[in-house]
Amino acid sequence: MSENIRIVLVNTSHPGNIGGAARAMKNMGLSHLYLVEPEDFPNGNAKARASGADDILENARVVKTLDEALQGCSLVMGTSARDRRIPLSLLDPRESANKVLEHFDAGVExxxxxxxxxxxxxxxxxxxxxxKFHIHIPSNPEFSSLNLAAAVQVLVYELRMAQLARAEAPLKQRKFEASSMLNEQPASADEMERYFEHLEQVLIEVGxxxxxxxxxxxxxxRRLYGRAEVNKLEMNILRGILTETQxxxxGEPGKRGGSDV
Structure with a gap:
């Protein structure tokens, strides 16, 4: 997916911002930078700010028009300083990252x-x-102006996180299946009912x-434990605590070592 994402900077005036954007891209695994009529590029300040992302700068495509930069693109999303009071198709950075994933999931070329x-x-x-979509970074309204490279960092970070979440989904499923084998599947409704009966009895006994x-x-x-989503292993611990309390x-000697359950 990363190979099909372009970062397009339009008419950038400060070469340091181009370098900062290149660094942000490489940090998050992106490599395709397009520059539309940059005022000063190439420039030593860009290389200095890139801090090792020289390959991004060297391979950057410098074009004269936005149309050239967008050739071959099936989805274009632009950053906008306008807030949600304006009736436009605005997304925040996280929503935009999800839109990108949905686009690729649909198999659009x-x-x-x-x-x-x-x-x-x-x-x-x-x-x-x-x-097609406008992206608005919901910054502090009293100090809302973001540095260009910082804005790039925010968006590419959200893309990175969305990609990682997607890649880890199968791993999380495997971990869940493994935990089920370790008796950590959720406690059943019957088990919860028996626990509540036991808990109420102990609460009565302790006054x-x-x-x-x-x-x-x-x-x-019940509402509290419902939010906790107790699993079978945890249920065994809770029932053990109640039994030892009784x-x-x-006045009977306890088993001790219950914390090792």
Whole structure:
């Protein structure tokens, strides 16, 4: 997927920002940089800011128009400083990353382009009209201006995280299957009911719960444990704690070592 993603910088005025963008791209596994009429490139400041991402700069495509940069792209997304009060198709960076994955999942041919505008004025309305989606980074409204390279970093980071989440999905499934073999599958409804009966009995025995004046105690505890999603191994631990509490109340010696369950 990374080989089909382009970072497009339009009319960049500071070469250091080009270098910073190249570094951000290489950090996150992207390599295709397109520069539309950069004011000063190549430049030593770009190489210095790239901090080792020289190959990205050396292979960057320098073109005269945005149309040239977008040739062969089937999805174009442009960054916009406008906020959600404007009725446009705006996405935040995380939503945009998911859109990119959905695009590739659909098997659509062609590259995806993420387009960034000028440092001081962004993309023109005409340029934004070339974009199917507009991406807005929800920064602090009292200090909302992001450095160009920082904006690139935010978007490519979200792309990276979306890719990793997708790649790890099968691994997570394997881990779940392995944990099931270790008796860590979720506790059944019957097991939970037996636990609540046991818990209520112990709470009565220790004087914490009066069944004549319940005050919704058990209902609240049910809700609490429902959020916890207790598994079978944890259920064994909880039932063991209750059993040892009852032993202690009866003055019987405990088993000890229960924490090793």
């Amino acid at each position: 062609g590259d995806v382009a993420l387009v960034f505008g000028r440092e001081h004025s962004g993309l023109t309305n005409e340029e934004l009209q070339r974009c 914490f719960h009066d069944p004549q004046k319940p005050r919704h105690l058990m209902a609240r505890l 032993r202690s109340l009866r």
